[in-house]
Amino acid sequence: MNNKNIQTYFDFGNSKIRAGVFVGVDQFYNEGKFSLNHLSLNEQIHNIITSLEKESNEYINNINLMIDSQKMLSIGISISKKTDGSILKQEDVQFLIQEAKQQISKNYKKLNIVHIIINNYKINGIDYTIIPNEPKCFLISLDIIFICFPNETILNFKNIFFNSNILINQIICSSYAKSVNYKKNLNLTGNTSFIDIGFSKTSMISFHNDKLVSLDTLPIGGNHITKDISKILTVDLEESEAIKLDTIKNQEIQNNAHYSNEKIQKIILARIEEILELSIKSITSNSFKSSSSSFRVFLTGNGSKILNNSYKEKIAISKDLIILEDTTDNICKSGLQLGMGLNKQEVVIVAKKRIKQGFFEKLFHFFN
Numbered sequence: 001m002n003n004k005n006i007q008t009y010f011d012f013g014n015s016k017i018r019a020g021v022f023v024g025v026d027q028f029y030n031e032g033k034f035s036l037n038h039l040s041l042n043e044q045i046h047n048i049i050t051s052l053e054k055e056s057n058e059y060i061n062n063i064n065l066m067i068d069s070q071k072m073l074s075i076g077i078s079i080s081k082k083t084d085g086s087i088l089k090q091e092d093v094q095f096l097i098q099e100a101k102q103q104i105s106k107n108y109k110k111l112n113i114v115h116i117i118i119n120n121y122k123i124n125g126i127d128y129t130i131i132p133n134e135p136k137c138f139l140i141s142l143d144i145i146f147i148c149f150p151n152e153t154i155l156n157f158k159n160i161f162f163n164s165n166i167l168i169n170q171i172i173c174s175s176y177a178k179s180v181n182y183k184k185n186l187n188l189t190g191n192t193s194f195i196d197i198g199f200s201k202t203s204m205i206s207f208h209n210d211k212l213v214s215l216d217t218l219p220i221g222g223n224h225i226t227k228d229i230s231k232i233l234t235v236d237l238e239e240s241e242a243i244k245l246d247t248i249k250n251q252e253i254q255n256n257a258h259y260s261n262e263k264i265q266k267i268i269l270a271r272i273e274e275i276l277e278l279s280i281k282s283i284t285s286n287s288f289k290s291s292s293s294s295f296r297v298f299l300t301g302n303g304s305k306i307l308n309n310s311y312k313e314k315i316a317i318s319k320d321l322i323i324l325e326d327t328t329d330n331i332c333k334s335g336l337q338l339g340m341g342l343n344k345q346e347v348v349i350v351a352k353k354r355i356k357q358g359f360f361e362k363l364f365h366f367f368n
Contacts, residue, residue: 042164221301
């Protein structure tokens with residue numbers, strides 16, 4: 001293996017695994033097959049790794065892992081410190097971040113912090129999105145959002161990849177990374193929300209300009225449509241999933257010996273309407289509470305593909321939604337960009353595995 005800068009990103013969904021390898025300017029992608037169970041995980045991971053190693057001619061022994069979870073949580077905290085009026089130092093900011101992190105770790109012992117986002121710096125009573133050059137400071141306070149996953153979830157994924165002789169460098173929240181990347185690429189400002197409909201959960205990520213306002217989840221997703229069909233038609237989940245996909249693909253009403261296409265469409269529409277209504281309600285109550293606060297909504301995730309056809313016209317609430325197509329390359333690139341410091345509000349933590357250097361090995365974006 002040579003000394004090239006190699007970055008590998010795995011997006012580990014509940015129904016599909018995607019991966020990308022970045023070697024300088026070269027990019028290589030692969031993905032597993034859709035699966036309703038995880039019985040063949042080690043085989044899928046092995047096949048993806050083998051294929052990417054063959055294409056890139058590079059050996060892969062560590063990755064950056066992109067995941068979502070029904071149980072992920074965003075926690076906001078404000079913390080302040082008085083200083084002597086001298087020029088603000090990076091160590092002062094670092095101290096506050098470490099203090100805030102310790103408070104989260106103490107009060108949420110079952111959670112693992114994966115993202116630290118500084119939404120606001122208040123220096124001597126004045127708000128900044130990024131600390132100005134060499135400010136004289138008597139009082140500084142930070143508004144910080146921590147995105148966390150359950151320790152159990154992190155340990156489970158580490159064990160899965162350890163069985164394939166792969167080490168995990170960094171954990172990334174997939175829906176958060178995608179939303180940051182889309183927001184930048186589309187030059188979005190103002191109030192913006194992303195609804196990411198996954199296999200078993202739906203995430204709502206909201207921003208005001210460059211500030212992350214909230215991240216919330218609902219424990220429902222595309223798999224719940226599959227379960228609805230399975231229950232109503234009394235068929236197993238594999239057949240139910242096939243029926244769902246066939247109905248979405250073929251919009252014309254086609255009767256089957258055991259069910260009508262029209263009936264399946266009603267089942268799909270009922271669940272999608274519920275997911276969208278609950279998502280919009282969550283965004284309104286947790287992010288933009290004022291009745292005058294308008295916001296744009298973008299739909300992502302595999303579940304959004306259901307609306308990327310004539311179904312969209314059948315749901316009134318969906319007419320104001322903008323649907324964005326997730327692909328393996330743009331998902332993996334969103335992880336890469338975030339890891340490289342795309343979001344200037346985020347504290348980028350370089351993996352600790354090489355050298356023990358205290359709380360952080362590196363911090364970015366504190367100062368212009």
